[in-house]
Amino acid sequence: xxxxxxxxxxxxxxxxxxxxxxxxxxxxxxxxxxxxxxxxxxxxxxxxxxxxxxxxxxxxxxxxxxxxxxxxxxxxxxxxxxxxxxxxxxxxxxxxxxxxxxxxxxxxxxxxxxxxxxxxxxxxxxxxxxxxxxxxxxxxxxxxxxxxxxxxxxxxxxxxxxxxxxxxxxxxxxxxxxxxxxxxxxxxxxxxxxxxxxxxxxxxxxxxxxxxxxxxx
Numbered sequence: 001x002x003x004x005x006x007x008x009x010x011x012x013x014x015x016x017x018x019x020x021x022x023x024x025x026x027x028x029x030x031x032x033x034x035x036x037x038x039x040x041x042x043x044x045x046x047x048x049x050x051x052x053x054x055x056x057x058x059x060x061x062x063x064x065x066x067x068x069x070x071x072x073x074x075x076x077x078x079x080x081x082x083x084x085x086x087x088x089x090x091x092x093x094x095x096x097x098x099x100x101x102x103x104x105x106x107x108x109x110x111x112x113x114x115x116x117x118x119x120x121x122x123x124x125x126x127x128x129x130x131x132x133x134x135x136x137x138x139x140x141x142x143x144x145x146x147x148x149x150x151x152x153x154x155x156x157x158x159x160x161x162x163x164x165x166x167x168x169x170x171x172x173x174x175x176x177x178x179x180x181x182x183x184x185x186x187x188x189x190x191x192x193x194x195x196x197x198x199x200x201x202x203x204x205x206x207x208x209x210x211x212x213x214x215x216x217x
Contacts, residue, residue, distance in 0.1 A: 001155065001156050001211075001212075001213050002155050002208050002211040002212045002213075003211075004157065004175055004176040004177065004180065005177060006208065006211055007155070007187075007208060008176070008177075008180040008183070008184070008187060010207050010208050010211075011187060011191055011207060011208060012183070012187055014207035015190075015191070015194075015195065015207060017186075017187060017190050017191075019183050019186045019187060019190075020135075020186060021043075021131070021135045021186065022043045022047070022190075023035065023038060023043050023046060023047065023050075024046075024047045024050050024051060024054075025050070025054070026054055026058055026103065026104055027058060027059070027103065027104055027105060027106040027107070028106055028107045028108050028132075028136055029058070029059055029060055029063075029095065029106045029108075030050070030054045030058055030106075031132065031135065031136060032091065032108075032124070032128075032132055033050075033053075033054075033063075033088055033091075034046055034050055035128050035131050035132055036084055036087060036088060036091070036123045036124070036128060037049075037050070037075060037078050037084055037088075039080070039084070039127075039128070040079045040080060041078050041079050045077065045078065046078065048077075049074055049075055049077060049078065052074060053071075053074040053075065056070075057070075057071070058103040058104075058106070059099045059101070059102075059103055059106050060091070060092040060093075060094075060095040060096040060098070060099045060106075061092070061096050061099040061101075062103075063088065063089065063092040064089065064092045064093065064096060067089075068085050068086065068089045071085045071088060071089060072085045084123070086122075087122045087123030088122075088123060090122035090123065091121055091122045091123050091124070093122075094121055094122060095108075095121070108136070113133070113137055113139075115129050115130070115133060115139075115141065118132065118133065126165070126166055126169075127143050127144055127145065127165055128143075129141070130142060130143035130144075130169070130185070131143035131145075131185065134182065134185055134186075138182055139182070140173075140178065140181030140182050141169075141181075141185075142169045142172050142173060142176075142181065142184045142185055143169075143185045144165035144166075144168045144169045144172075145165075145185075145189060146192075146198075147188055147189045147191075147192030147193060148168070148172075148184075148185060148188045148189065148192070149165060149168055150192060150198060151188050151191065151192050151196060152168050152171070152172060152188075154196070154214050155212070155214070156213065157171070157172065157175055157176075158171045158172070158175075172184065201214075
């Protein structure tokens, strides 16, 4: 069985990973919006629509000016766009008071660097908060998306009975050495997206194949 230590030492180096989020954004507000949009949708699909959206609504106040109907026109190809539009507009309402009009430099107030406070905002659950904090501020949180969830079980790092994202995150935080926590989400997502895919993983091109008990036949 591949160990977390082996995985995080071997995979990033051998696959020449650019360890960062692939979601398009221009400031901290737009990154949060992109993460909300990415739930049950691919980063590729989200990136197809966000450049046009963020040109007209890069800040909370401009998002409110766009309005829910205008927002829906931009994101209607994204799954659950009606509910996501409501959450994004509600998020913009909460953050509008911190908007100084600078499109490229908008940042979250310091109090939202705390996960509990961040999760009080509309549309931001634990996984979304973890990704935001990890990407924007380097927090050692692990956002458990479909790739992280799948690989954690595929590698045997968590038991089958550990079947919710919060429980998977709790197990990973215990089993993965702390020095890798800040890159865990990025590396596992990229590896799961391009190499160890759900269907037909590329085992013949995998740098950890000799350590891994999983084989695609």
